[in-house]
Amino acid sequence: MAVQELLNKFHDIAANPGKQMEAYLKAGKRVVLCAPVYTPEEIVHAMGAVPMGAWGADTELQLSKKYFPAFICSIMQSILELGIKGTYDGASAIIIPSLCDSLKCLGENWKYAVPDITFIPMVHPQNRAGEAGRAFTKAGYQRVIKTLEKLFATTYDDAALWGSIRIYNEHNAVMREVSALLAEHPEISACARSDIFKSAMFMLKEEHTALVKDLIEALKRSPAGETKVKVLISGIIADSHSLNSIFDDLGIQIVADDVAAQSRQYRTDAPEAETALDSLVLKFSGMGNCSLLFDVDKKRADLIVKTAQETGARGVIVILTKFCDPEEFDYVIIKSRCEEAGLPVTLVEVDRQMVNYEQARTIIETFKDMI
Numbered sequence: 001m002a003v004q005e006l007l008n009k010f011h012d013i014a015a016n017p018g019k020q021m022e023a024y025l026k027a028g029k030r031v032v033l034c035a036p037v038y039t040p041e042e043i044v045h046a047m048g049a050v051p052m053g054a055w056g057a058d059t060e061l062q063l064s065k066k067y068f069p070a071f072i073c074s075i076m077q078s079i080l081e082l083g084i085k086g087t088y089d090g091a092s093a094i095i096i097p098s099l100c101d102s103l104k105c106l107g108e109n110w111k112y113a114v115p116d117i118t119f120i121p122m123v124h125p126q127n128r129a130g131e132a133g134r135a136f137t138k139a140g141y142q143r144v145i146k147t148l149e150k151l152f153a154t155t156y157d158d159a160a161l162w163g164s165i166r167i168y169n170e171h172n173a174v175m176r177e178v179s180a181l182l183a184e185h186p187e188i189s190a191c192a193r194s195d196i197f198k199s200a201m202f203m204l205k206e207e208h209t210a211l212v213k214d215l216i217e218a219l220k221r222s223p224a225g226e227t228k229v230k231v232l233i234s235g236i237i238a239d240s241h242s243l244n245s246i247f248d249d250l251g252i253q254i255v256a257d258d259v260a261a262q263s264r265q266y267r268t269d270a271p272e273a274e275t276a277l278d279s280l281v282l283k284f285s286g287m288g289n290c291s292l293l294f295d296v297d298k299k300r301a302d303l304i305v306k307t308a309q310e311t312g313a314r315g316v317i318v319i320l321t322k323f324c325d326p327e328e329f330d331y332v333i334i335k336s337r338c339e340e341a342g343l344p345v346t347l348v349e350v351d352r353q354m355v356n357y358e359q360a361r362t363i364i365e366t367f368k369d370m371i
Ligand code: SF4
Pocket: 036, 073, 074, 075, 076, 100, 101, 102, 103, 236, 292, 321, 323, 324, 325, 326, 327
């Protein structure tokens, strides 16, 4: 398949998650919604259901306002909004981790606002690398398994989880590969890059892997386009078409990202272990470089600098989700480490309710002129 044909497919899936969900339900599959971040999708997959990303959508918030104050992040407000409006109808359950304070509120509100879709909490430990942290994570996963067993009247099988872990590790690998390859192809727009990552949320990972592999092959056969101004982006989400269009209009190429909804989730594989569940626990305990994962040294900022230098990014654009405390705290450190390294950095605030991106355009345009 030609590159453009594949990009059209990614776009269609990224832009129509409802269509994807309907097709899975029609095929007799169960769907379990996975809220951000680091939800143990492999468990859902191993128990025969489709893990479907639920990171909200760019939409006007009305009904969720009954449950949340205005000054809370719009990602989880919009998840609740979509839940109340029935967008997720047909899903069997939603797993909501509680890695930030806002997500804790989402779970509790979900129980009352959307009673027909079972809320499954997943409580991760912040001190995740030690023995106690690993035991805590394992207990959390076992609670998720128990709820799914009850819901689906089925029994958990560790061998099936090994199968799912292999599928997820392979998907991680192809996502890392395509991200590196896209950096060599400036002709692929920021909008298209976003679609490639976003579509992964709404597909079974084995299906997404196959599509990404086709794209990798097609890109390898395709000549690279003209050079653009290279940047690295960082944040929780960066899927807004309006925002990505600004990069494209201004001739800016995203050569790497530190975005939670994009590359952050593909950095760590599940390693070999005694059981598949232990392997999944080790995966989480081995994760880092994220505002939601406790790290006293804030090595995330160093990784951003290193990745920018390795990919030739001339600057870093932090896409800050309004009212996201974990990201706001990290920005100060990111800014100072980037400046120490002589790397220009700027900040653009975004919101799932935003319709006017002109302020963002002015900031990005000025930044481009500077670098
Ligand atoms: S964007 Fe920030 S505040 Fe909102 S759910 Fe994610 S980490 Fe929490």
